[in-house]
């Protein structure tokens with residue numbers, strides 16, 4: 394792992410007048426600046442078509458950080474590092490002007506030619522920008538050049554391949570940082586630590602002791618103003634292909650021989666290769682889709698997906714997906730990894746539940762005392778609360794040989810609330826330091842698309858009976874049946890918390 398501390402660099406944000414830049418990128422850069430994680434000599438160049446002046450751009454930056462700073466001198470100093478350059482990225486001539494600006498900034502901030510090109514724009518522009526950056530000489534610098542690419546990375550394997558070929562003409566794989574913001578989340582990064590730094594878990598982390606693993610990422614928000622994008626995506630492409638599969642890979646991978654980018658990625662790739670392909674008629678046995686209907690959340694009546702802006706009234710797009718992933722290798726043979734994700738669900742929550750098998754003979758359990766049986770669970774709370782709870786059995790105080798479930802908990806929020814870095818902050822920091830561990834390698838992207846494409850091919854061909862779950866629920870009934878037929882049930886995310894949690 395490369396970790397150059399406090400590197401000096403120019404960050405060029407393509408799409409700097411957009412939503413992502415304002416909500417995530419500027420606040421993250423500000424926190425890095427405040428925590429002295431970037432050198433004082435840094436510059437940010439924003440690119441967009443709008444004809445903003447530097448001052449207009451800087452006031453947009455300042456308004457994006459206003460919620461966590463009140464010192465206007467500090468905000469002014471921070472914003473003074475930001476420069477705006479208006480141009481249409483499809484116009485090749487404009488890149489030479491940008492080059493001139495970057496060279497000047499290198500000189501005035503004493504930056505040794507280190508550049509991050511952050512593409513916070515629609516993917517149709519990624520190939521063009523990458524090509525122009527190379528052909529117009531913006532990457533021919535003394536320092537390093539890195540390309541950060543936002544999602545979506547294609548909408549299937551062929552389109553992802555095409556996009557990859559385009560950007561690979563200008564940047565090598567080790568210069569490309571494909572963002573999966575879940576990999577920047579504190580507790581997602583903690584999966585490896587929980588597994589590989591605890592003598593308690595790793596010996597049990599296999600099909601002899603684990604009965605199933607459940608990964609839930611539920612959202613209360615609907616599709617909001619992203620109907621156009623979402624109609625051509627759906628939950629499978631939007632969440633499963635990237636975030637859900639990455640979490641499964643981290644849960645299932647073998648211990649890497651070293652904590653280096655290549656070793657970790659190589660173990661994740663092996664998991665993705667071992668995933669049983671789900672195709673043809675098997676899709677309905679392994680995967681369930683849903684689309685939200687109207688419903689009540691927090692007392693508010695909300696519209697169904699088909700009534701949202703830019704959504705077809707007969708839309709066949711899924712806003713919910715659940716599935717059973719089987720990893721056909723020695724460690725995991727026979728252990729289902731259940732995943733589910735959806736919009737307009739009961740609660741916003743991302744959790745992993747590792748359910749352990751019962752012990753060979755449980756003295757405290759008989760058929761009359763069914764409620765006594767509580768499997769051991771390890772729950773990794775990813776968001777909104779961050780922590781771990783271990784569900785065990787202890788003696789019931791009221792006499793008799795009865796047990797009661799107890800929980801041992803660790804809550805990250807209560808230790809480190811303010812300082813827990815936001816996902817984008819960590820990822821920008823990693824990229825500045827040249828650490829690509831928490832970004833996805835092309836091999837991971839390709840294998841995930843290959844898995845997901847087989848399912849979407851069937852779903853696109855067969856019209857679903859939608860809508861099939863009410864807003865404010867936990868998804869369609871078929872998702873419960875998916876587990877019931879294996880003798881399991883979803884652990885309700887709202888009941889897995891403790892008083893310290895959500």
Ligand SMILES: NC(=O)C1=CN([C@@H]2O[C@H](COP(=O)(O)OP(=O)(O)OC[C@H]3O[C@@H](n4cnc5c(N)ncnc54)[C@H](OP(=O)(O)O)[C@@H]3O)[C@@H](O)[C@H]2O)C=CC1
Pocket residue numbers: 407408409410411412413414440441442443480481482483512513514515516543544545
């Ligand atoms: N917003 C979010 O929360 C998330 C976004 N993403 C991804 O990030 C990317 C950006 O999303 P978002 O910020 O929401 O998008 P927006 O639509 O808000 O912003 C698009 C940006 O692209 C610029 N732009 C568009 N066309 C051109 C052009 N021809 N030349 C120069 N600039 C252009 C716009 O500038 P102008 O209007 O001034 O021309 C604007 O700055 C997308 O790939 C999206 O999928 C990923 C995860 C979350």
Ligand SMILES: O=C1O[C@H](COP(=O)(O)O)[C@@H](O)[C@H](O)[C@H]1O
Pocket residue numbers: 544610612631632743
């Ligand atoms: O990538 C995406 O993620 C968000 C959910 O992210 P989270 O960090 O809030 O869990 C999702 O809303 C969006 O549709 C998707 O594109």
